[in-house]
Amino acid sequence: MSVSIPVHAPVLDAVAVSAVMRCLEREEISGNAPTVRDFEAAFASWLGVDHAIAVSSGTTALRLALAAVEVGPGDEVILPTMTFAPCADMIVHAGATPVFVDCEPARLQLDIDAVTAAMTPRTRVVMAVHAYGQSADLDALEALCEASGVILLEDAAQSLGGACRQRAIGTIGRAACFSFYANKLLATGEGGMVVTNDADLAERARSLRSHAMSRGGAPYEHDACGFNFRLPALSAALGLAQVPQLDERLARRQVVAERYARGLSEVAGLRLLTPAPWTTRHAWWGHVVMVDGATYGRDAANLADALWEAGIATRRLYHPLHLHAPLRGLATAANPGPAGATARAGLPVSERLAPHGLVLPSGTGLTDAQIDRVVATLGALAHAVAA
Numbered sequence: 001m002s003v004s005i006p007v008h009a010p011v012l013d014a015v016a017v018s019a020v021m022r023c024l025e026r027e028e029i030s031g032n033a034p035t036v037r038d039f040e041a042a043f044a045s046w047l048g049v050d051h052a053i054a055v056s057s058g059t060t061a062l063r064l065a066l067a068a069v070e071v072g073p074g075d076e077v078i079l080p081t082m083t084f085a086p087c088a089d090m091i092v093h094a095g096a097t098p099v100f101v102d103c104e105p106a107r108l109q110l111d112i113d114a115v116t117a118a119m120t121p122r123t124r125v126v127m128a129v130h131a132y133g134q135s136a137d138l139d140a141l142e143a144l145c146e147a148s149g150v151i152l153l154e155d156a157a158q159s160l161g162g163a164c165r166q167r168a169i170g171t172i173g174r175a176a177c178f179s180f181y182a183n184k185l186l187a188t189g190e191g192g193m194v195v196t197n198d199a200d201l202a203e204r205a206r207s208l209r210s211h212a213m214s215r216g217g218a219p220y221e222h223d224a225c226g227f228n229f230r231l232p233a234l235s236a237a238l239g240l241a242q243v244p245q246l247d248e249r250l251a252r253r254q255v256v257a258e259r260y261a262r263g264l265s266e267v268a269g270l271r272l273l274t275p276a277p278w279t280t281r282h283a284w285w286g287h288v289v290m291v292d293g294a295t296y297g298r299d300a301a302n303l304a305d306a307l308w309e310a311g312i313a314t315r316r317l318y319h320p321l322h323l324h325a326p327l328r329g330l331a332t333a334a335n336p337g338p339a340g341a342t343a344r345a346g347l348p349v350s351e352r353l354a355p356h357g358l359v360l361p362s363g364t365g366l367t368d369a370q371i372d373r374v375v376a377t378l379g380a381l382a383h384a385v386a387a
């Protein structure tokens with residue numbers, strides 16, 4: 001069966017295509033081109049931050065932000081276990097230790113009590129990875145980090161456009177990272193952004209992004225061991241064309257969420273993750289449905305297969321990172337836990353819930369007819385004989 005409804009598909013209109021063509025005509029292709037600076041300025045202004053540094057991916061945004069706050073060996077970085085591997089990988093590549101914590105069950109966001117319990121004198125950063133378009137209670141996290149002298153770093157790759165108590169997600173931590181991978185709200189193919197209101201941090205990030213070339217020194221003198229994480233101009237042109245479309249895209253995603261909620265309200269055994277009380281704007285990067293196999297008549301894995309057969313793609317939830325072979329040893333060594341036992345005996349909420357969720361088709365371009373087909377298929381598959 002070929003898939004006719006993808007989980008996410010980029011929306012690239014004539015405006016985006018001609019922006020790229022204009023770059024090509026001007027032979028502007030490198031990561032040092034003016035288009036990159038224009039994209040950074042437009043993104044910073046839309047989000048409401050002072051500085052934006054465009055990079056080649058969400059992964060390199062995380063690596064750059066960790067370098068810019070000077071995280072290294074001996075430091076611990078607390079992050080949720082229910083997230084994408086590069087969040088932990090970049091901590092490992094920085095020479096620091098990832099310390100995984102559980103999520104709360106209602107929305108799969110970072111559990112703030114678990115963060116508090118995981119703090120040690122070596123904690124330098126809390127990496128608040130926001131899941132599926134909203135966030136944990138960022139005010140509580142901000143207060144906790146301020147009280148402990150710990151840096152709050154937001155990974156807002158999935159939550160561009162979301163807001164917590166009217167403050168934009170990505171503007172609350174010392175720095176925040178975004179991804180513009182093809183499946184994101186703003187999609188440049190590959191790409192990312194580090195944002196901050198801290199001028200010194202921004203300057204360090206800008207320098208490290210581009211080999212840390214010395215400004216005042218001799219040619220090819222370098223101030224530090226840097227990276228090449230620059231975003232090519234063609235990708236920046238795609239991004240710049242999409243910034244004015246973000247509000248409209250977010251409004252459409254809200255309509256999609258409401259249509260799913262109405263359609264699935266009668267299907268026993270399926271529970272959509274709903275907004276937290278502090279989520280004043282949900283970016284709806286992913287519409288997540290939790291499957292109660294006993295009530296619905298089939299489990300999430302079986303449902304994903306049946307939907308695929310019906311031409312509808314879905315994604316499973318993340319396999320908790322503390323269970324991944326390359327990270328397990330590190331995690332066990334990292335956090336002795338509040339009672340002296342290892343917290344790695346298990347992160348029970350994540351372990352229990354991870355197998356039971358599915359991300360439904362969620363892209364901006366999803367039509368009403370497609371949503372209705374997904375809803376009807378989910379209804380028809382309930383208690384149908386599982387293959």
Ligand SMILES: Cc1ncc(COP(=O)(O)O)c(C=O)c1O
Pocket residue numbers: 057058059060083084086087129130155157158179180181190191192
């Ligand atoms: C939460 C999170 N962090 C980081 C990344 C990495 O971004 P990229 O794929 O642009 O490297 C992703 C990508 O989906 C993500 O969802």
